[in-house]
Amino acid sequence: MPAEGFATSAPVVIVGAGAAGLCAALAAHEAGVAEVIVLERDSLPRGSTALSSGLIPAAGTRFQRARGVNDSPALFASDISQKAHGEADAAIVERVAEEADSAIEWLADRYGLPFSLVHDFDYPGHSQRRMHGLPSRSGAELIDRLRQASDESAISLVLNATVSALYVDGRGRIGGLDIMRPDGALDRLGCEALILGCSGYGGDADLVARHIPEMRGAAYFGHPGNCGDAVRWGEALGAKLLHMSGYQGHGSVAHPHGVLVTWAVIMEGGFQVNKSGARFADESQGYSEEAAIVLAQPGGIAFDIFDERIAAIARQFADFQQAEACGAIVEASTVADLAARLDIPVAALAQSFAEVEEAKSARTNDRFGRSFAGASPLLPPFKAVKVTGALFHTQGGLAVDAEARVLDLRGAALPNLFAAGGAAAGVSGSRAGGYLSGNGLLTAVVLGRLAGQSAVRLVKQRK
Ligand SMILES: Cc1cc2nc3c(=O)[nH]c(=O)nc-3n(C[C@H](O)[C@H](O)[C@H](O)COP(=O)(O)OP(=O)(O)OC[C@H]3O[C@@H](n4cnc5c(N)ncnc54)[C@H](O)[C@@H]3O)c2cc1C
Numbered sequence: 001m002p003a004e005g006f007a008t009s010a011p012v013v014i015v016g017a018g019a020a021g022l023c024a025a026l027a028a029h030e031a032g033v034a035e036v037i038v039l040e041r042d043s044l045p046r047g048s049t050a051l052s053s054g055l056i057p058a059a060g061t062r063f064q065r066a067r068g069v070n071d072s073p074a075l076f077a078s079d080i081s082q083k084a085h086g087e088a089d090a091a092i093v094e095r096v097a098e099e100a101d102s103a104i105e106w107l108a109d110r111y112g113l114p115f116s117l118v119h120d121f122d123y124p125g126h127s128q129r130r131m132h133g134l135p136s137r138s139g140a141e142l143i144d145r146l147r148q149a150s151d152e153s154a155i156s157l158v159l160n161a162t163v164s165a166l167y168v169d170g171r172g173r174i175g176g177l178d179i180m181r182p183d184g185a186l187d188r189l190g191c192e193a194l195i196l197g198c199s200g201y202g203g204d205a206d207l208v209a210r211h212i213p214e215m216r217g218a219a220y221f222g223h224p225g226n227c228g229d230a231v232r233w234g235e236a237l238g239a240k241l242l243h244m245s246g247y248q249g250h251g252s253v254a255h256p257h258g259v260l261v262t263w264a265v266i267m268e269g270g271f272q273v274n275k276s277g278a279r280f281a282d283e284s285q286g287y288s289e290e291a292a293i294v295l296a297q298p299g300g301i302a303f304d305i306f307d308e309r310i311a312a313i314a315r316q317f318a319d320f321q322q323a324e325a326c327g328a329i330v331e332a333s334t335v336a337d338l339a340a341r342l343d344i345p346v347a348a349l350a351q352s353f354a355e356v357e358e359a360k361s362a363r364t365n366d367r368f369g370r371s372f373a374g375a376s377p378l379l380p381p382f383k384a385v386k387v388t389g390a391l392f393h394t395q396g397g398l399a400v401d402a403e404a405r406v407l408d409l410r411g412a413a414l415p416n417l418f419a420a421g422g423a424a425a426g427v428s429g430s431r432a433g434g435y436l437s438g439n440g441l442l443t444a445v446v447l448g449r450l451a452g453q454s455a456v457r458l459v460k461q462r463k
Contacts, residue, residue, distance in 0.1 A: 006176045009190025010035040010156075011459045012452070013177070014197055015163045015229070018047030019139075019441055020421025020448035021197025022146040023103075025155045026111070027452030028195075033459055036155050036452075037189065038197075039179060041162040041225050045147050048199060048222040048393050048422065049444065052139030053260070053317060055118060055131040056445055057438035058100035063117040063132055071128040073097040080427050083125040083286070083436035087243065087429025095402040096427060096446045103446045104132050111149035113142075120313050121264045123437040124286040131438055138318040142441075161187075163198070166233055172408075173415040192416065192462065193455035196406075197448060199422030200394030201228030202247075208391065211244040214292045214432075215391040221253065221260070222393040230423035234398040237417070240409050242425035244396035248435045249291025251283075252304055254328035255388040260319040261304060261328070263287040263437075265385075268313055269375030270306030271356050272387075274298060277339065277348025279355065282368035289433035291389035303342055304385050305353075307378040323385065333380045342384055353378070393440055395426040404451035418455050420447035 012028045014021045017040035028036045058064075059076035077097035081088060107113040118131040134141040150157060158179070164186070165178040176190035201207035202222040209216040231241055251272070252261045266272065266283045272290075274280055274297040281293050294302045306314075311329070314320040323329055332338035335353050339346040359366040360375050398406045398419045405413035406424075421444030428434040 006188055006190025009176060010037040011192045012036045012195065012455045013189060013191035014038045014195040016040060016047065016196070016198035016423070017045035017147070017157060018197060018199060018421060019049040019142065019146060019444035020199070020423065021195070022150050023445050023448030024195045024197055024420060024452035024455070025150050026153060027449040028456050029153050029155050031453055031456035033456045038150070038155060038157045039161040039163050040157065040159050043159050045143055045157070046223065047143065048226060049441070050140045050143045051221065051223060052441060053133065053137055053262070053319065054139035054142035054441070055133045055137065055438055056100070056104060056441045057126065057130045058104040058132055059097060059128065059130050060101040061104050061132065063104070063115055064130060067117050067119045067129070069117065069129050071130055073101070075127060076100070076130065079125055079127055080436050080439065084427060084429035084434035085431070087434060088427040091402045092400070093427050095450070096442055099446045099450065100442060103449050106449070111145070113145050121268050124263070124267065124284055125436045136318045137316055163229065166194070168237060171415060172237060174417055192459045194417055195451045195455055196230040196398070196417070196419040196423040197421055198229050199223065199226035200397055201231055202226055202391055202394050204228045211396060212247050212391070212394070215247060215249065218291070218295060219253070219388065219390040221250070221390045226393070226422060230398055230419060234406060237414060238408050239406050239414060240399040240411070242396060242399040243428070243430045245430045246395035246426065246428045246434060247432050248392040248395060248428070248440055249288045249389060249432045250392050251287050251290025251294040251302070251389045252387045253390045254323045255301060255386050257323065257326050257328045259323040259326065259328060261323050261385050261387060262314050262317045262320055264314050265304050265306040265310050268306070268310045269360065269372060269378060270304055270310055271352065272302045272304055273344065273349060273352050274302055275344055277344040277352060279352050279368070282370040284370050286433060286435065286437070288435035291391065292432060294387065294389035300388050302387050303344065304387055305378070306383050308381050308383060309376065309379065311383050328385050330384045331381050335382065338382045338384055342386070393422055395428040395435060395439070397423055397425045400424045400447070403454040404447045405454060416458060418451040420444060420451040
């Protein structure tokens with residue numbers, strides 16, 4: 001049924017009010033379309049965006065220049081591609097790397113989001129400091145500010161509205177959709193262009209088991225409402241699904257508290273041991289691949305070991321403050337005391353400390369190949385936190401082009417369907433280790449903005 005066949009319709013309709021959906025809505029509204037409607041299943045937009053640290057990588061921003069960081073989109077693109085082992089689509093990588101700085105400055109200048117650069121530690125795989133965040137370094141602040149911007153732009157945000165079905169004509173054009181209300185009532189809405197911002201499939205245990213067997217049964221830390229609707233609809237429409245085994249994991253979630261402990265505690269010179277007090281990996285490769293490695297340790301448990309200097313850096317994150325407040329972070333003045341408090345063998349923990357400090361002072365790589373170059377020695381009081389690995393969000397999804405148009409199996413764009421963020425295949429390739437920090441919000445914010453612009457272009461062309 002075409003859009004004209006629906007009693008109510010809008011030129012641009014967006015499914016999901018996370019970072020992708022709301023950035024798409026802001027961009028579409030700015031591009032001058034009569035009405036933009038965002039449909040969100042929850043009673044308040046949160047999504048995985050609210051659960052995140054809200055950090056978005058971008059190269060060449062004025063926030064970097066103010067800190068003396070000399071970066072470029074080309075270097076950023078090269079870091080993304082390298083981390084993804086060359087698997088990510090080069091055109092998308094180049095486009096998102098190219099557009100990220102203007103997207104950050106757009107949100108800052110037009111909508112007043114007070115970004116600043118995370119300037120005091122490195123993220124694995126980024127050759128420059130380029131993570132941008134809001135004052136609390138939390139995604140809750142990001143989503144609240146995006147929602148406020150969309151309210152002020154008079155974008156129609158419809159809550160408690162789960163999109164349950166799409167209507168498609170014989171040529172693959174989406175004419176509209178069904179909206180399921182909490183009481184079971186169904187509403188219908190027509191559209192000229194549809195943007196999927198309803199994220200991935202981390203909330204569907206069957207899809208996770210099918211596509212990401214190594215995370216079967218692992219704790220899922222993303223938004224539970226992300227149940228794979230985009231990939232299910234895409235499959236039915238003949239869209240191409242890409243890199244479905246890719247995901248962002250995290251190897252540092254406080255256990256049993258369930259609070260993210262920033263990887264800064266590792267990158268600044270900390271390390272991980274298992275219950276035997278032994279190290280087991282080159283932690284500096286990245287927190288995403290470390291999730292499965294930690295889960296493979298006895299009991300699926302590891303301990304992050306660091307010190308007060310590092311804790312002071314980590315405290316810029318609301319999550320870390322929460323971990324401290326709930327007693328997850330243990331402190332001790334000697335290694336022996338720390339081992340006793342963690343209930344792990346003293347000799348083995350002392351050996352792990354010695355190994356790390358030796359690598360730091362000798363400026364050599366350790367036996368796992370980790371370089372501690374530039375890292376300060378750990379000094380008392382020492383800190384530690386018991387952690388486990390978790391699935392944060394999926395990185396596979398609908399194949400899109402550099403305009404965020406959803407592609408079919410032959411690589412041709414579907415007539416009026418767009419996707420961004422977790423709904424679209426990301427730029428991380430097919431493995432957890434391909435995830436470069438920030439790839440999640442990068443493709444939500446930047447592809448979301450592009451999707452909004454592309455959808456309006458399409459609507460205007462059809463007039
Ligand atoms: C703990 C954690 C920390 C993270 N930290 C970072 C970070 O610092 N930097 C980074 O780049 N990435 C991070 N990520 C990843 C990042 O959160 C995601 O990549 C990003 O939020 C995805 O945005 P999105 O808009 O696509 O999805 P979401 O923010 O999840 O939004 C999707 C929305 O769609 C709605 N929805 C789903 N299905 C339907 C339907 N059928 N009908 C209507 N609505 C629907 C959902 O309710 C949800 O509100 C983190 C993830 C987690 C879990």
